Amino acid sequence: xxxxxxxxxxxxxxxxxxxxxxxxxxxxxxxxxxxxxxxxxxxxxxxxxxxxxxxxxxxxxxxxxxxxxxxxxxxxxxxxxxxxxxxxxxxxxxxxxxxxxxxxxxxxxxxxxxx
Amino acid sequence: xxxxxxxxxxxxxxxxxxxxxxxxxxxxxxxxxxxxxxxxxxxxxxxxxxxxxxxxxxxxxxxxxxxxxxxxxxxxxxxxxxxxxxxxxxxxxxxxxxxxxxxxxxxxxxxxx
Numbered sequence: 001x002x003x004x005x006x007x008x009x010x011x012x013x014x015x016x017x018x019x020x021x022x023x024x025x026x027x028x029x030x031x032x033x034x035x036x037x038x039x040x041x042x043x044x045x046x047x048x049x050x051x052x053x054x055x056x057x058x059x060x061x062x063x064x065x066x067x068x069x070x071x072x073x074x075x076x077x078x079x080x081x082x083x084x085x086x087x088x089x090x091x092x093x094x095x096x097x098x099x100x101x102x103x104x105x106x107x108x109x110x111x112x113x114x115x
Numbered sequence: 116x117x118x119x120x121x122x123x124x125x126x127x128x129x130x131x132x133x134x135x136x137x138x139x140x141x142x143x144x145x146x147x148x149x150x151x152x153x154x155x156x157x158x159x160x161x162x163x164x165x166x167x168x169x170x171x172x173x174x175x176x177x178x179x180x181x182x183x184x185x186x187x188x189x190x191x192x193x194x195x196x197x198x199x200x201x202x203x204x205x206x207x208x209x210x211x212x213x214x215x216x217x218x219x220x221x222x223x224x225x226x227x228x
Contacts, residue, residue, distance in 0.1 A: 033216070040124070042205060042220035058215075090159065094216075101147040101166050102209050104216055106159040 003027065004107035006091050011112045013078065013085060021076045021110045023091030030095070031102070032074035036060060037088040037109070046089075049074055078112060086114050117142040119208050121219035128196050129227050136191040136222050138180075138206030148189040149207040149216075150180055159205070165189065176200070198228045 004025045013019045025032065031050045035043040045058030049068040063082025068074055074093075078085045088111050094104040122137045140146065150162040163174025170182040180191045189206060206219040 035218075040220060042121075043218040045215065048215065092159075102216075103161065103164060104149070104207070104209075105161070106151075108158040 004091060004093055004105060006089075006107040006110050008110060009108070011110055013112060013114050015114065016080045018077055018079050019112065021078070021089055021091075021112070023074045023076065023107060025072055025074075025091075025093045025107075027093055027095065027105065028071070029093035029105075030071070031093060032068070033092040033094070033104070034058075034064070034066065034074070034076045035090040035092065037090055043090065046076065085112055087112060117146075117208055117210060117215075117217045119206055119217050119219040121204075121206055121222050123222045124220070125223045125225070127225045127227065130198055131195050132226075134191070134193040134196045134200070134224070136204055136206075136224070138189045138191065138219060140187050140189070140206075140208045140217070142187075142208060142210060144210055147209040148180070148182060149209070150174065150178070150189075150191050151205045151207060151218075152202045153205070153221075154202045162191070162204070196224075196226050198226045200224060201226045 007022045033048040034046040044060050046064050047066040049055035052071050065077045090109045091107040092104045094102045096102050118141045120139045148165040151159045152162045153159045163172050165172045165182045173179045178193050182189050204222045207216050209216045
C-alpha cells in the first residue's frame with residue numbers, strides 16, 4: 001500500500017522532555033510537511049522540506065526541529081522549548097502532477113499530550 | 116503573505132438540505148485551490164482541487180466548488196447533504212511558484228438525520 005504513516009498514534013511527554021514524531025512516506029514525493037492542528041485554528045505549518053537535506057521553517061517553528069536525511073522520512077522533534085506542545089500533529093507530502101501543480105496528501109496524525 | 120478565510124465555523128444542517136461553505140483567499144498571483152475533509156477519527160482527505168480551466172470543479176461524494184477569481188473565492192457546495200457528510204472541512208491555497216500551502220481554520224459541519 002502506498003501512503004504516509006505516522007507513529008505513534010498517541011504520545012505522552014513529560015515536562016522538559018524532548019520527543020520525536022515519526023513520518024514515513026512511500027509515495028516517492030519530494031516535498032514533506034509538518035502541521036499542528038489545534039481546535040478552531042486549522043492547520044498551522046511548522047516545517048517543510050522540498051528536498052533531501054533541506055528544510056524551511058513554517059509559521060510556528062519555535063520549539064520544534066526536523067531532519068530530512070532520507071527522501072521517505074521527515075521526523076519532527078518537539079523540544080522542551082515548546083511551551084504548549086499538546087496538539088494533533090499532521091505530516092503530509094506533496095507531488096507536482098503534470099499540468100496541475102502541487103497536491104498534498106496527509107498521514108493519520110499523532111496526538112501529543114503533555115503530562 | 117497568503118491567507119485563507121473560512122467564514123463559517125460551525126454549520127448544522129438537516130439531511131437533504133443544501134450546503135455552501137465559504138472560502139476566500141488573499142494572494143495576487145496564480146493559485147491552486149483545494150478542499151480537504153476530515154471525517155471523525157480519520158485523516159485529512161482531498162475532496163477536490165482547482166488548478167486551471169473550468170472554474171466549476173467537481174469532486175468526490177457529490178461535492179463541487181466554484182473558483183471566482185474576481186472575488187478571490189472558492190466556495191464548496193453540495194445540493195443535498197447526508198448524515199455521512201458530518202466532518203470538518205478545510206480550504207487550502209497553494210501558490211503556483213512554491214510548495215507552501217495555506218489552510219483556513221476549518222468549518223465543522225454537523226448533519227442531523
